Amino acid sequence: MTMQENTDRHEDAAQPAGSTRERVLAKIRTGKVKAQSRAHIALSIAALIITALAILAVSALLINYIAFGLRVTQRDALLGFGPRGISAFLRLFPWPLVILDLLLVGVGEWLLRSFKFGYRIPVLYLSIGILIVVAALGVSLDRATPLNETLMMQADRHALPQPVGAVIERLRAADRPAQGVCRCVALSVGTTTITAYDSAMGTTSTYTIVLPRDSRATTSVRAGDVLFVAGDTDDQVFRAYGIRVIPRAQTIIEPLR
């Protein structure tokens, strides 16, 4: 369309509203077009709010699960093991869950944009705001309530419905030596090595953990301690670059001895 045609087209834009008025009113009079009732509108707004809140609640629970997973698997210790530890932490981080959570936040944000306060806030700021709120909720659920410990105990007794029980149980098998990390129990402590066993998943393996040269682990580790070790596995030898003794209060997912 040329610019001149565009101008010509608008010059006779004013037409009587009568035909539109009569056609619309005729549909209203005959009942073909009806105004939605207040109850219908209230219900649809309530459904929208409940859906948005439910999505954000699921998002917060997902963050709670991620936080619980990092806490009980001791993977956060990797951040103190130098560049290799940070690299392993990033490699083992549950990114699919994070992506799923971001998708949920995106859907929640899209739903909230139906409201005036939602579209008046730029997309990025609203998304970040929602993320901060659900992250704070999720982490608080993990750190300030006994929810996860209770769920874990119920999962141990097989008292949780599936797939919730299986999801909680999965944390037990989260780390394997083949992944470069393990949680194991010290059997004996030598000058440069520790003999330890790992009995997760119903099978028991014994490892010789070769300690880093400057490690003070041999003086701080006692037989019977539960350890979180990061290193390279070679058959039954585990060459560690980082080791941490897990406090007894935090060993809730360790195998029974």
Add this chain to the structure above:
Amino acid sequence: MTDARTDEEIAQAVQAGESELFGVLIDRFAPKLRRYGQRFLSMQEDVEDVVQDAFIKAYQNIRRYDPKQPFSPWMYRIAHNTFVNALRAKARRPVLVFDFDTLVSFSMAQEEADEGAKRREMRELIERGLGALSPKYREVLILYYLEEQSYQDIADILQVPVGTVGVRLRRAKEALLRAYADSGIDAI
């Protein structure tokens, strides 16, 4: 006979069940929406039907309208959404859903060419050059320069942050001037 009541009062009466009064709102808004639709949709033949659809949607949703707020932006928003849906139905390619202009906030720089002769000149340029612009830029130029809506009302009609209106308006003017330059026409 003309009704001396405001749009908001009439809409409130329609909400209460006086459906015939909706005709008064149609009388008041049909010419504006038809003009907006013709400019925005760049098509003559379907505009009447699309405007009619907009009024039907407005009537169906009339109880969602808050009479404490101005009626005009609410009506324009319904019309705008109806026009966008009509464009999507006609588009061979899907219309872009996400707009990066809404991602962050922009400072509220009011347009300087708002007054007198400059505004008239801008209107003429827009009237002649609309066809060369994308809907995203067309809508904001029409609403601001031709329909004379405020930034806040445009933000409510388009459901975007008010800062986005300013930045989109600036980009729309730049796109318009580029379109004139590409056509070999001296815009100024």
